[in-house]
Amino acid sequence: MRRLVSVVLLFVFIISLLTACWDAREIDEWSYVYIIGVDKGVGNALRFTFQLPSLKHQGVEAGGQLGETSQYTTSIDAPTMYAGVNIAESFTSRRLNYMHTKYIVISEELAREGVERFINGMIRSRQIRRIAHIIIVKGKASKFVEEFKPLLTSAISKAQEGFMDMHWDTGFFIDTSYQDFIRDMKNTYKMPAAPLTAFNDFSNYRTSGNPPKEFKSEGDYYAGELPRSGGNKFEFFGTALFDGDKMVGELNGDESRALLMLRGEFKSGSIAMADPKNKELRIAFDTKAQKKPYIKVNFHEGKPFVNVKIFLEGDIQNLQSTEEYENLELKPVLEEAFKVYIKGVIDKTIDKCKELNVDVFGFGEKAAKHFLTIQEWEEYNWLSRFKDAEVNTEVEFTIRRTGTLLKTNPTRTAEGEKK
Amino acid sequence: MKTITDMLTYKEPKNKELGFELLEDEVQSAPKQSSKSPKHPLTVEEWNEGRKAENTEDIVSTELRANLEVIRQKFLMPKNRDIIIREFKIGRKVKAFMVYIDGMMDKQTLNLSIFPQLMSGDVFEELGEECPVNYLMENILTVHDVRKTNKYSDAVMQILNGLSALFLEGSGECILIETRGFEKRNVEAPKTETIVKGSQEGFTENLRTNVALIRRIIKNENLVTEMLSVGNANHSNCAVMYMENIANPKVIQEVKKRLERIDAAFVLGDGMIEQFIEDNSFMLFPQIVSTERPDRTASFIMEGQVVIIAEGTPFALAAPVTFFGLFHTSEDTFVRWPGGTFLRLIRIFGLFCATFLPGLYVALTLYHIEMIPTELLISVAKAKELVPFPTLLEVLIMEVAFELIREGGIRVPSVIGQTLGIVGALILGQAAVAAGLVSPLLVIIVSITGLGSFAIPNYTLAIAIRIERFLFIFAGAVLGFYGISLMAVLLSYFACSMKSFGVPYFVPVAPKTKVNPDVILRYPIWTQKERPDALNTPDRKRQGDNPKLWISEDNRDEKGKGGNT
């Protein structure tokens, strides 16, 4: 026993002499990349942009107070990502570490040509995480990475997660992780989709003019077109559609909501529509998904027939008219109107995707149940058959609550009740 | 050179008697063992001992002058001023002398109960034909405990223990009178094991007091106290206490055998005894538990363990013990079961923190930075910009400094001691951070580690954990989480191969024995019906089938009352 213990201790101490010989890197030997941007390169195949935090201390520190973290950006032209990283390390004093990278931003130009090359290549490294978010940017990815300076907080990673979490609240774009993207690229059930972002030059924010007469929904914009001023320069809105690895189309905000509803990922959103009795006024609902959609796929002579039923529920958020929609007579009117409206949006989305022949909704997942072996399924090749599919949609909608008002009484002016 | 060849050559495995295994045998179902121990055939040693008694040199002679010479010689008088020889005449007729050690005898007893009776004139009035020694013992000596012996060695031993020896002219025996009365400490609150809800009596250095404290708790005629003498030169007394029908006789035998075979000149107190009789000296974990409280000792005895109390230190040893037993304190028993479970869980959490936390921190920051949340990472990185040391060195500096503070704090005079401990450590930490020597996160980690190690109830185990922590720090620094896992597995290999007096160390988890509802989580006291299975006690039942008999009795009463209310 004594010999064994002494041999073991000897071994431990000898091995301890090899501390930090190989793999140990101090925290301050790394530089942590927050965002990776991928562009079509000019000098070489691809252009990579990295955003790194600068850990300089500004001014006099008192016992552990930390100042603002500033970031700086650098762009490289390189054939592949890891070669690019190597080039970058020749002008930084630390190694680049992308274990904490949360965003991988791809420019639209590159996405339209095909992302397969570098998506497959990047995932081999152990540092890239499959939970990173894939984002498509209209314009240059390098510009996005440079301009990514969130206004509300200096904690970049919190802001990154926060931006992506907004899609739960609004439904205006989807959130794709690297894992989801690769999976959808390679599988036989559905096609990938990714959130779109763009720069808003605030030109849509006109200072003079009249609002449109017809109903314009809040989501009827593509990324970069939101009529606003102030705030971060970039905005996340809409979805990019991919056929395999090439980007083929875009969805605006409303259509992204439809996509989420069909996928069963829609959580909540505030949806406005025109008042059925008074076309100039608007009604908004705080819509939530009641349960997952009911999708059934049937085959008839090789042609797929898809029946979709979507379940939504909502609370009335604002009524601009004074009709008593809250009571039981007029409520079904409202519900019907909303159902029609939503069905319209959904059908529009499905048609758009059918034209592009991309099944981003995941109908293929339900279709696979009809096949017994993988060989049959792959022979059938669902992804090519989507354009022939006939899709019937149905929307179920129930108004649950009316907020803190049970009744809206009309305003009284000098001329009596306003109607 | 020899150590290297020693290490590399193959040696036959020594068949030590440590192959002692506490196996299940048929004794466990026997209700009560016979109170008489079976007669063993005499071994050679015992027979030799018997023969030694006929060694004439040791026999007390009938001549008083000769006895006096022998005693003076043995005690190296007149150099040795401690021994007092009081010569007098018994009953004004018979010459006699009394030998005792100044300071160890009770003056009151001698002056009031012994000398007056012996020196009065009418002592030998009614002496008939009988031996004067017997006559004295039965009629004259009004002391509570007298014995006689005819051997010098015996007499000398007892004189050294504090008794007085009375030698008579014309008698070949001497009378040993119990006159012990030295200065000793009062029974005070235990210094190392304080609890909130429980008795506040602790052991002292005097063996008699300690045994009496236990006797006050276990008033059972089957509680046996055997006295042994350890240490060839200092002959320290050692009491082995156990319950005759509960403790496994093999364990008792093994304990006594190991104690008797200690061949050292100076053995004082339970610490040294523990180191002599434990199974594996080269393991970090203790295999015998020591305690300062009599209530805890009593519970050990009632569980079937054997308790060893030695003179000189206020601690008692109990064997055999398992790893989970080191986490029990008497607080758990005196508090209700949710409190007991909660306290135990906190202690185990403290154990984990104390062992793993610095190692995990080193491994995380050097190898696995992906686990740290990004914002925390950036702030740690920023703080580390100012620190010139690598992480491993930082951690070692802080750990060693903490250990220094701990060790130094023991010896600081108690007036400043308290303040230095807590405030000093934190302020030192703050100052170190401000000076840019360590990063702030590290101060927190080291303090939590220290607190975790304070939460471990057993002192020896806490020291072992403090040593192991350094092993984990090195392992984490070399190979990250891989190194920590390997080190953890290595240590568990060593720990699981340990046996404490025949009981495997990690019972009842590995190997599996019947679950005792008191290992980690403490179930209510009325569920603990049987004694721990691993100790193989002859008598298993601790409580009856329905320890809360008052419930069924109440029910019967209620039914009888009917509709009176």
Added chain:
Amino acid sequence: MIKEGKFGVHEAVCLVIIAICNKIFSTTPGYVTRTVGTTAWYMTLISCITAIAFFTLIYLLLKCFPGKNIVEIYDASLGRVVGFVFSFLLMVSFLLSVGIYAREFTEIMKTYALPATPPSVIIGTLIFTASVAVFLGLETIARVAKLALYPALLGYFLILVFSSEYFKLHNLFPILGYGLDKTVFTGILRASAYDEVTILAVFAGSLQGAAHIKKAGYTSLLLSGFIISLGLLCFSLVFEYTSIQEITIIAYILTRGLKYGTFFQRLDPIFLLLWIITTTIYISILLYTTVSIYCKLFRLQDARPVAVPMAVLAVSIAIIPKDFSSVLSVYVEGIRTYGNITFFIMPVIALIVAVIRKKKGESECAD
């Protein structure tokens, strides 16, 4: 004969479960999915049933020769020479398993956690820890296995539970994979995944009776079948068959993908802790089995001098393959395909010979 100590049913079950279920964390799911597609989870149940059938035959063989371990049984039923050859082959299979698994483990470590460390260091420390276990004896390994199994299982189930938010039932369809015949055939062939149950036969002397062996064997096989099948089911539910075929280690990627809000992300090093502990115990038990068979073959009294050379041999075997791809495609596949022969077929041969001999009236086989 070396002294081996005794352990009970509970510990035997824990030992065998750790030995068998460690494979779920390796590259096996990926390889298996290439052949059978979406049906990996019930293919492994078929393997389990096959293994149970084989184990029944082994148990019958052990019942024929009560109290003897498999080396002695081979000697008794097949004669000195053939028995020696069989036992030697068994020992070589165990040693190869140790070496190749150590190499696979090292490569995975280098890919994911410790890229710059030389592989010899990783293999060396692993086998060093295992040889310490060999020095300390079988009882120690059994007890540590028992201690380690509960947290490992708890961690495993927690991972599976936490990943339930990514479950998609459609990933299991098409339900028959690449064809039912392929599934069944691969299932039977891959019963070698459960071949570590033979260690019960090697340590038959320490298990206190044939009834214990039976209970231990069946319980452990059923439980490991359940654990592996559950794991493969979860993998198939989270990833599709196209993805599983690509990924090196699917279990690790599963843990990497766990994300609950901003805080509970990237928790895979905790999974790493569990996996390394179970792997170390796996290597220890197999190394000990090898040493034990060797000592029983040559009737040595003490196992300790054999431990160090055997460890060196294991390290050498682990270093033989040149690169990871050959490790997987040649060596691991080889073991899985041909492992059946040494672990299952050989005892069946011995059983048949023993029964035949009994018919001739020579042995006292009660079958």
